[in-house]
Amino acid sequence: MAAIVKRRKERHLFAWLTLALVALYFLLPLVSATEFSLRENNGTHGLDAYRSILQQPDFRDVIMLTLRLTVISVVLSLVIMVPTVTMVHLGAKKYRRLVEFISLQPLVIPPIVLVLGVVNVMPVSWLGSADLLGFEYVVLAMPFTFRALDAGLMNLDVKTIVDAARGLGASWLTVLVRVVAPNLKSGIFGAMFLTIALVLGEFTMASLMLWNTFPTWIATVGQSDAALSVALSVASLAFAWVLLVLISFADRRRKA
Amino acid sequence: MERTSTGVELRNLRRTFGPVVALDNLNLTLQPGELIALLGPSGCGKTTALRLLAGLDQPDSGEIVVGGKDITAVPASKRNMGMVFQSYSLFPNLTAAENVAFGLRVRRVSKSERLKRAAELLELVGLGEQRDRYPHAMSGGQAQRVALARAIAVQPDVLLLDEPLSALDAKVRTQLRDEIRRLQIEVGITTLFVTHDQEEAMAIADRVGVMRAGNLEQLDLPAVLYARPATPFVASFVGTNNVLPTTVEPNGTVYVLGRALAVAAGSDELAVGQAANALLRPESVSLGHRDGGTDGVAGVVSSTSFFGSVTRLTVKLDAGNFILVDMPSVIARDFSAGAEVLARAMTNEVVIQHQEAVALVDE
Amino acid sequence: MSNLTQSTVAAGVRPSRAVRRQRAMRRARNVAGLFPFFIYTMIFFGAPTVMVVVKAFQDQKGHWTLANVAESIQTVYFDSFVESLKLSFWSASTGTIVGFAATYALLKTGNAWLRKIVQTAAGVFANTGGIPLAFMFIAALGTYGMVTQWLQKIGIDIYGGRWTLFGFSGLLIVYLYFQIPLMVIVILPALDAQKKEWREAATNLGASTRQYWLHVGGPILFAPVAGAFLLLFANAFAAYATARALTSGTLPLVPLQIGSLLSGNVIADKANLGFALGFGMIVIVAIAMSIYNVTQKRAAKWLQS
Numbered sequence: 025m026a027a028i029v030k031r032r033k034e035r036h037l038f039a040w041l042t043l044a045l046v047a048l049y050f051l052l053p054l055v056s057a058t059e060f061s062l063r064e065n066n067g068t069h070g071l072d073a074y075r076s077i078l079q080q081p082d083f084r085d086v087i088m089l090t091l092r093l094t095v096i097s098v099v100l101s102l103v104i105m106v107p108t109v110t111m112v113h114l115g116a117k118k119y120r121r122l123v124e125f126i127s128l129q130p131l132v133i134p135p136i137v138l139v140l141g142v143v144n145v146m147p148v149s150w151l152g153s154a155d156l157l158g159f160e161y162v163v164l165a166m167p168f169t170f171r172a173l174d175a176g177l178m179n180l181d182v183k184t185i186v187d188a189a190r191g192l193g194a195s196w197l198t199v200l201v202r203v204v205a206p207n208l209k210s211g212i213f214g215a216m217f218l219t220i221a222l223v224l225g226e227f228t229m230a231s232l233m234l235w236n237t238f239p240t241w242i243a244t245v246g247q248s249d250a251a252l253s254v255a256l257s258v259a260s261l262a263f264a265w266v267l268l269v270l271i272s273f274a275d276r277r278r279k280a
Numbered sequence: 281m282e283r284t285s286t287g288v289e290l291r292n293l294r295r296t297f298g299p300v301v302a303l304d305n306l307n308l309t310l311q312p313g314e315l316i317a318l319l320g321p322s323g324c325g326k327t328t329a330l331r332l333l334a335g336l337d338q339p340d341s342g343e344i345v346v347g348g349k350d351i352t353a354v355p356a357s358k359r360n361m362g363m364v365f366q367s368y369s370l371f372p373n374l375t376a377a378e379n380v381a382f383g384l385r386v387r388r389v390s391k392s393e394r395l396k397r398a399a400e401l402l403e404l405v406g407l408g409e410q411r412d413r414y415p416h417a418m419s420g421g422q423a424q425r426v427a428l429a430r431a432i433a434v435q436p437d438v439l440l441l442d443e444p445l446s447a448l449d450a451k452v453r454t455q456l457r458d459e460i461r462r463l464q465i466e467v468g469i470t471t472l473f474v475t476h477d478q479e480e481a482m483a484i485a486d487r488v489g490v491m492r493a494g495n496l497e498q499l500d501l502p503a504v505l506y507a508r509p510a511t512p513f514v515a516s517f518v519g520t521n522n523v524l525p526t527t528v529e530p531n532g533t534v535y536v537l538g539r540a541l542a543v544a545a546g547s548d549e550l551a552v553g554q555a556a557n558a559l560l561r562p563e564s565v566s567l568g569h570r571d572g573g574t575d576g577v578a579g580v581v582s583s584t585s586f587f588g589s590v591t592r593l594t595v596k597l598d599a600g601n602f603i604l605v606d607m608p609s610v611i612a613r614d615f616s617a618g619a620e621v622l623a624r625a626m627t628n629e630v631v632i633q634h635q636e637a638v639a640l641v642d643e
Numbered sequence: 644m645s646n647l648t649q650s651t652v653a654a655g656v657r658p659s660r661a662v663r664r665q666r667a668m669r670r671a672r673n674v675a676g677l678f679p680f681f682i683y684t685m686i687f688f689g690a691p692t693v694m695v696v697v698k699a700f701q702d703q704k705g706h707w708t709l710a711n712v713a714e715s716i717q718t719v720y721f722d723s724f725v726e727s728l729k730l731s732f733w734s735a736s737t738g739t740i741v742g743f744a745a746t747y748a749l750l751k752t753g754n755a756w757l758r759k760i761v762q763t764a765a766g767v768f769a770n771t772g773g774i775p776l777a778f779m780f781i782a783a784l785g786t787y788g789m790v791t792q793w794l795q796k797i798g799i800d801i802y803g804g805r806w807t808l809f810g811f812s813g814l815l816i817v818y819l820y821f822q823i824p825l826m827v828i829v830i831l832p833a834l835d836a837q838k839k840e841w842r843e844a845a846t847n848l849g850a851s852t853r854q855y856w857l858h859v860g861g862p863i864l865f866a867p868v869a870g871a872f873l874l875l876f877a878n879a880f881a882a883y884a885t886a887r888a889l890t891s892g893t894l895p896l897v898p899l900q901i902g903s904l905l906s907g908n909v910i911a912d913k914a915n916l917g918f919a920l921g922f923g924m925i926v927i928v929a930i931a932m933s934i935y936n937v938t939q940k941r942a943a944k945w946l947q948s
């Protein structure tokens with residue numbers, strides 16, 4: 025009997041050991057990068073690299089462009105997807121599978137292939153504007169926005185609620201604003217955060233369409249100043265992670 | 281399916297989970313071919329006892345003896361016991377027939393042989409037609425039948441059932457309960473059946489064991505358990521009781537609903553003059569119309585519930601407390617709500633308890 | 644509720660003409676509401692994709708030809724497909740195995756607190772890639788990386804031989820940083836759905852651990868694990884940023900080839916070759932998706948629909 029108890033404990037130990045090894049793999053690069061970004065020329069550690077981020081000449085332009093793309097993608101995503109997803113839950117249920125299928129396709133077609141098509145098919149005047157990149161980010165974000173919004177509406181029986189509200193004499197507009205939107209709130213937040221995280225990390229399309237967004241800028245900087253680029257990497261990761269952690273909290277609230 | 285049955289003995293079993301004593305000191309003997317139902321409040325250790333017997337869990341101390349051999353150290357897979365779980369235990373990737381054949385498959389019985397056996401067993405539980413269904417396409421009742429067939433397919437020495445019917449609706453429940461009993465007798469297999477439901481336990485078992493806080497309080501024939509509970513706990517746990525305050529008289533009797541009754545075995549020891557609670561079964565109370573006589577305690581019928589052949593009346597006594605009275609429905613027709621009645625005890629003896637004991641038994 | 648009304652209508656008389664017209668109109672309006680979505684995806688996703696496929700079969704003057712596709716599976720381009728497939732395969736298999744083991748271990752500990760942390764962390768790490776990821780590993784395992792130096796101190800020189808972070812195995816190690824968490828995210832619900840009763844029932848019926856996994860656990864987990872593997876495969880296959888940042892083109896991978904063709908680092912007459920490579924990628928992902936569908940369908944017969 026003692027042997028049985030011991031075996032039970034050993035298996036537990038093995039589980040913790042496995043997890044510890046995996047955790048080590050994930051933490052080491054993180055720690056290394058942080059340490060590296062804090063190294064200073066004289067062999068000490070400090071925040072020099074982080075301070076110099078703000079002094080980069082093109083820093084302002086890069087941030088402005090990135091913010092601009094973020095706003096475009098987030099707003100456009102919601103404008104296109106909220107009515108669409110609401111619609112497939114209300115009147116056009118038949119089309120839900122089709123819309124879902126289309127929304128998930130950007131996971132199937134690699135961005136590198138998409139950008140190849142984009143630079144060849146789009147009119148030159150459009151290619152001259154960075155906004156096109158934002159329009160494409162809406163597409164790249166579609167699988168996530170669809171899922172977040174779809175899950176938000178799936179949980180409650182929208183049809184019944186809307187019928188009830190209409191039965192009480194509410195107009196369509198009232199229904200959308202008063203009934204659908206509040207129920208979509210967490211879904212909308214989830215979609216927004218995911219879109220922001222995507223824009224702040226997207227490299228493939230931005231670099232091949234030759235726009236200097238935050239991710240492509242880090243790559244350029246990296247060619248001249250290693251410590252600075254690592255500091256930028258750490259900072260951008262930290263920022264993206266804060267966003268993603270917020271998403272997971274929004275998710276949890278929705279489930280609760 | 282001619283075979284000899286095996287006896288089972290649990291000796292001084294103890295199992296604790298940290299500070300929780302799931303089993304304190306459990307002793308239980310099953311005769312070969314016997315069906316014992318284990319009854320008890322939630323958390324009293326029924327499932328734990330079953331799992332120890334099956335080998336799915338190990339006792340801190342004590343022995344498990346099956347067919348005269350100590351199997352305490354034998355791993356679960358070698359114990360040859362069939363177990364039916366409360367629910368969700370069918371393998372979802374296997375059809376009904378494949379589920380039933382599973383035990384034979386791991387025993388390396390040939391495919392044709394085991395499918396034949398599975399078909400027979402499914403026939404036996406009335407599911408001959410469903411053999412190629414997957415579990416998700418079966419009703420709860422059907423799934424439990426398959427689980428039962430699967431458990432007996434390996435010709436186990438002992439059959440273990442852990443509340444196998446609790447997820448089913450009332451009708452399927454009684455039906456399947458009777459089927460389990462029929463099968464058990466037919467196969468002659470020693471069986472331990474765990475349940476919450478006293479009616480179920482009484483109906484199905486040769487003997488019923490009542491557990492409390494990790495110990496067996498009483499193990500007896502259903503009728504004996506009901507009529508002569510060995511402890512106040514059993515008395516109050518089994519069946520419905522009216523709890524009536526009374527006092528112990530100098531001659532050792534108690535007055536209950538207008539009658540002097542002897543104190544039954546299994547009562548608490550109480551001194552003369554001490555206040556006590558008498559536990560009186562609803563069917564041990566008779567009612568008469570108030571204008572018909574003077575015997576008994578006056579009250580008013582406040583409501584009636586019809587249970588088919590029996591009707592249960594709730595009577596508000598003039599003292600302010602309520603009692604339940606069961607009587608054949610044909611008679612109950614004379615007493616509608618609002619009728620003024622006299623209630624009277626119908627038995628010769630009654631179980632009494634310390635007045636504070638009642639609090640212990642609420643489920 | 645709507646079912647009820649529908650069946651009552653079906654059982655009764657045909658709805659009046661006015662009602663039918665009203666319904667048809669409402670249906671038309673509902674579909675019309677989806678137009679912005681359809682048009683948007685057509686312009687910004689459908690058109691570029693179709694463009695890649697069409698141009699893969701045209702020369703620069705617009706004549707139909709198979710030359711691009713033929714060239715895309717020859718010489719250095721063939722090698723890059725092989726290399727890409729190898730990298731995707733190995734990073735997906737390793738990611739599947741390690742991610743599965745980690746998830747299994749996580750559930751084995753039964754620690755709810757740890758579970759929450761791992762779930763959140765997996766969501767975060769799975770979305771890490773590109774330049775920041777590359778720099779993180781350079782800081783750890785690069786020539787002057789922290790881990791490299793630690794290892795040197797205890798007498799292990801990982802750069803002593805021919806190994807480099809910027810080669811195939813280096814990239815593999817880096818890819819696992821997003822592959823393992825992706826596996827954890829995908830497989831956790833499937834492992835969660837495993838019922839303790841199945842295992843106990845099997846043991847009770849005399850099955851050994853091996854037999855349980857062979858007949859029950861394995862078949863049940865096959866579809867989710869195969870699905871996860873293919874997802875990881877497609878994920879690695881499409882990855883461009885991380886590979887580009889780490890290898891700066893020294894490793895021939897299809898996305899990198901397309902990238903360099905696109906940024907015009909190559910002679911002009913090869914312009915349409917990029918489309919052929921893109922088309923090749925689409926074909927390979929499509930094959931992976933078909934296998935995915937087959938594996939899921941196999942499971943569907945016993946899965947609750």
Ligand SMILES: Nc1ncnc2c1ncn2[C@@H]1O[C@H](COP(=O)(O)OP(=O)(O)OP(=O)(O)O)[C@@H](O)[C@H]1O
Pocket residue numbers: 297300301302320321322323324325326327328329476
């Ligand atoms: N794995 C476990 N870990 C910790 N405590 C446990 C475990 N299994 C059982 N217990 C505790 O042991 C006691 C007995 O549990 P058991 O499951 O045997 O009760 P039961 O009589 O079957 O109850 P029920 O009728 O509700 O099924 C309970 O207090 C329970 O909380």
Ligand SMILES: [Mg+2]
Pocket residue numbers: 326327328
């Ligand atoms: Mg139990």
